[in-house]
Amino acid sequence: MPVAARERALAASSGCPSAPGLAFDFGPPANETSLGIVALAAALLFKNGQTTERMAVTVERLGHGLGLPVRVLPDWDKLTIEIDGTSLSQTVPTKPLGVDMNRVLAVSKVIDRLCDGSLRLEEARPALLSAGNLPPVSTLRFTSFAATGAASLGVIFGALEMTSLILIAVSAALGALVRRCWLSGLGTNPFIQPLCAALIAGSVAVISSTSLHLPSSALVAFCPCMVLVPGPHLLNGAIDLVRTRIALGIARLAYAGVVVLMICFGLLLGLTAGGAVPPAAGSSAPVPFLADVIAAGCAVASFGTLFSMPWRTLPFPIVAGMLGHAARWALISLAGTNVATGALAACILISIIVTPVVDRLHLPFAALGFSAVVSMIPGFFLFTAASAVVALISAGPRAPITLLTDIAVNGVTAILVILAITFGLILPRMLLERCHS
Template sequence: MPTDGAAAHDPIDIVLDAAALLYANGQSTGMTLTAVDRLNRGLNSAITLIPTWPSLQLTGPGDAIRVAAISPTGVSMRRVATAMKVIDRAQDGPLDRDTVQRGLATAQGEPASNTFLFSGACATGAGALAVIFGAHDPVTVLVIAVSAALGGLTRRGLGRLGAGILTQAFMAALIAGLLGVVANDLRIDGAVGLVVLCPAMVLVPGPHILNGALDLLAIRVSLGIARLGYAAMILAAIGAGLILGLAVGGLDLSVAQSGATVPLYVDVMAAGIAAGSYPVFFSMPYRMIVWPVGMGMLAHAAHWLALTVGHAGIATAALVSCLVAGVLLVPISHYLRIPFAAIGFASVVALVPGVYVFRMLSGLVQFAQLPTSQLLNSLASDGAVAALVIAAMATGLALPMHAFAVATANRAARV
């Protein structure tokens, strides 16, 4: 992409820079396309964006074509929010090209969250999830927090060495598995399953799952499948790390059972802490963290009430709570100019059925070695629950966003 000279002022290059920045940092495909439309109005251009998994292609007047080899594998809400502030000025009138370029350069230079703050957020997020899943022993929560913090430091260290996300996720999960073995050897009450599960939950690629669901709803099938496939690879890397770590002590993920039900006030408070931790992973501007915290507490209150008062199934409860969160977060994400998928996942992270996903992966390994009908039934049960809950969560969060996108497109078409 051009960076100097007259070519740098070509609208198609400016739009390409903006689209690539948004696409690479977690913005949904739909909002990236909307950003291109806004820049077209502000720059008085007619540029079309064609998004695919490995690249972005832009076509302009005449034979103008630009391609950026970039995949949507990152999440940085700070960069997206800064870029969208510049792009949204197009709604107020023509944009100065130099101003847009300076704004995009500022957005690109926004840093990721501080390493030690990132590690601390891993600890508080995993510890809060442990409480939600029924941990009562402070020692158990402490071990989980230490495991997640070590995993966070490892991920950042490997990232600086150039390791990819799959390696980072695998190593962090391996640490969680090894500490699960230690917890088992020390006979820490009820710790093994939670020590394994909770640090792994902070590795789940929720924004990619939600963005994939949004693409499928918008009939961008190949891109949606690619996003979900990428998320599945990360989940497989996490599962492999957990399995290998536990295998050192002769354990497996069958020890990771669901926790006990906790009181409403405990569930809501812990959900707020977890929801406040995840935005740090996604480099959200700190002044905005109050929004996912509030939505997380409200969503978990709805989930708790659906389960305990309404006696709904786990998938139905997840659908209800995610619909509540989705309806409220769509306008908030647009007002704050941050990726909906990231703030949405942060708000409902504790609903992710990680115990079923990772236990199913462990069961597949066991089934290959010693197939039994009992193990097959367990695999089918875990897989069905995981699939239903994930589908319910994705539907609950994605439908309000999709409805908003359709309404926005229809309104723009009438103008």
């Protein structure tokens, strides 16, 4: 699209004034001030989980409102904001490690006020900094919803006895407390928190496997770790790859992969330190339709809370997640489809429901979309495959052939489900964006 046409389109979508032949002839000091505001807004959106494409469009819209035809060049550890036709640019060091929907929503509102003229330029920086520094959800809410989410995933995967669900909830709550109250003050390394939380999950699982001999000991180990899976980073990375931002997409996926590796390592370390053999996951009990759908809704609410979603926006992903999970249950239980096909169909439905809400409320698609599909994330299969790998190494030449089968089946299933979720969410999103462009 030509620059002028893109400017008019940005102005029409944002309510910013525009006129044919608009000249960007502010003096250098004014340009540098406006550029600093644009760069700050871009960094706040980027580091708090907004998708790269939506961040770029929003920043270009803000630049247009301030009289600057800006262009965003994103990288893993920095953002470069350039003014087309000039030598002015600004590089902001930042990394997309966080997911905080409340901050993204607040920053987007400040940008809207700048565009419609209700906020003066000299007031923009304090307003943006205030929006970007909003506190996360309270420790009590964070801990209780982490426990609820892990227990809900336990129900979905077949842990229907109360003792197992209580252990899952306690394990997830302890991990959340340690992450929020202790580890958050020890440093900025993003891998320490999931490692320690998974270590706690493995230690708690030792009780169920050695002392209580629960039939769902594998789920007691795995479900608290599923709460730690970096789903938004996986989705954002996949979206960047599809949009040919290859370097950024690979970096996001590599980061998510290292987090998953730390989760697996922490879980297996906790199990082996307690003298327990990594639990073998047996066939899960069939889950009744109503229990499955209600548990999916609870899981969506929990992950929305973990991503600092405001209370008033939680009903949208909850409804989408429950409808999608109902469709998945029907396809798997009634139509006899496999897990990957059920996840693909459910995610297509969820993406169609979520996309208009995300665009209207300026929320991060990856975070809200992942919240809605979290109950389908194949963490169970990933951790089962990892446990089988450890068991294979321990057994050595005496390892039964079934271990190799477990590794192959669970590993391939996990990969197929991840691909189904990714494409099921991304493709409708991109098609709907194209239809409205």
